Amino acid sequence: MADSIVVKQEGEEPVSLADLVPFKLQLPEGVEPWDFANQGPIVNFPEGFLPQGTGIAVSPPSETSEDSAGEDEETVVDLSLKNKNLTQISSHIFHYQTLHFLDLSCNAIESVPPGIGCLTALVHLNLSQNRIRSLPHEISKLHHLVKLDVSSNALSELPEGVWGELVAMRELRVLDNELRTLPPSLMDLRGLQKLNVAQNKLESLPHDIGRLENLEVLNCGKNMLRVVPRSLGQLHKLWFIFLGDNQLTELPIEMCSMSSLRTLNIHNNHVSYLPRDLINLTTLENLSLRGNPLVYDFINDLPTKPMSLLELCGRAIKNGNIPYDSNILPQDLVRYLDSARRCTGTNCNGVFFTHNVKSVNVVTDFCGKYRVPLMEYLCKRKCAVEKGNPKTTGTRKNCDGAKMQKVLLSGYSAPTDEDTTRQAHGHS
16 A cells, blocks of 8 residues: 555535645554545544544545656646635645646635746636735736635735736636725736626726726725726626715716616715716616715706817817818827717707716606606707706606616615626526
8 A cells, every 4th residue: 555645625525626635644553454445434533643633535545656656736626725724825735736726715814925826727716715915926827817716805905017917817806805996907807707896995996997898797886986987988798887885976978888788786875866878778777776865956057167279169170060080180189079979958969078068857757667867968058948947857758678677776785796697697
């Protein structure tokens, strides 16, 4: 018999290789060989051999040649050390460079050694529910990593300059930490589909979050966000947005162009109105507004600044249908003219750029049930007068395909991973 064996820790029912502990133990004195055909005998090792005399289910030693003595170490792909009271990550783990799944969650680990970069085959790394304060730059070497979970730790920042190397990353979970900002390089995760940064101390999101072109699920709840970046409207694959429990006062009009948006949660903020065109999103099914002022009166007597010469000239060109292109105008002026927005006034076909008049139109029959104030942007104050008092109630009678299935004003709870997965499958 070999003088060392591969062991499997006793506990929950094994699933695949998830509970393998791939290290060698010398046979304790007094343990004799047995018939391995009896399907996983249990051996209680002598007191002190393992912590608290842990019982171990022993697998038979390999009967291959000595040349393949390290074969077990080289082929382990799934290792779970969840809830083992670990305070550090043993360097022995870094020898198993074929690991695809590593679960070190629910321990008391305070740091991640640079050696983590040796596990270049990792697909899923779970470091959640520990005491980790920082991540090493060596995680940039994990080019096959699809999911990283570092939730419920003590992270005050994420490393900068490493995320662009994680080309396979599809899901990042950083909820329940101490983050105040997100590193700019995080926007280099072009393949990212799910991002969860809830329950941190974020005061803003990166202005170029629109670069995450494949993002489908975004959870930023329970932070201190005051503004939503306008570039969020560029995320046309994003179908789930959770912005509840922040300090938002309004939503950018660009969000009205999110053609895949199905669920939008903005409960417990300071939002007084919604962008008018939000009601025209035919995909929107679930909207949570609970805990917002959503006032029906809007102050129109705010001081109005005079229009800039650039705004006046731009309006003249667009309203007069004067042709222009990059052959006669600088490229930045062409982009400016292309950014013109159409006035939503009833009898107005005018445009505006950055100078506009805000007016609230309250929808009284929101799919037959709710009163919701919608913000409109007009090119001049006269358009609001022609429409009637901006506080005048409007009606939306025909919901048809654009019907919102749920307008949630109360009783809404934060979504779980199972919720978003179930909704995604329900619309696939």
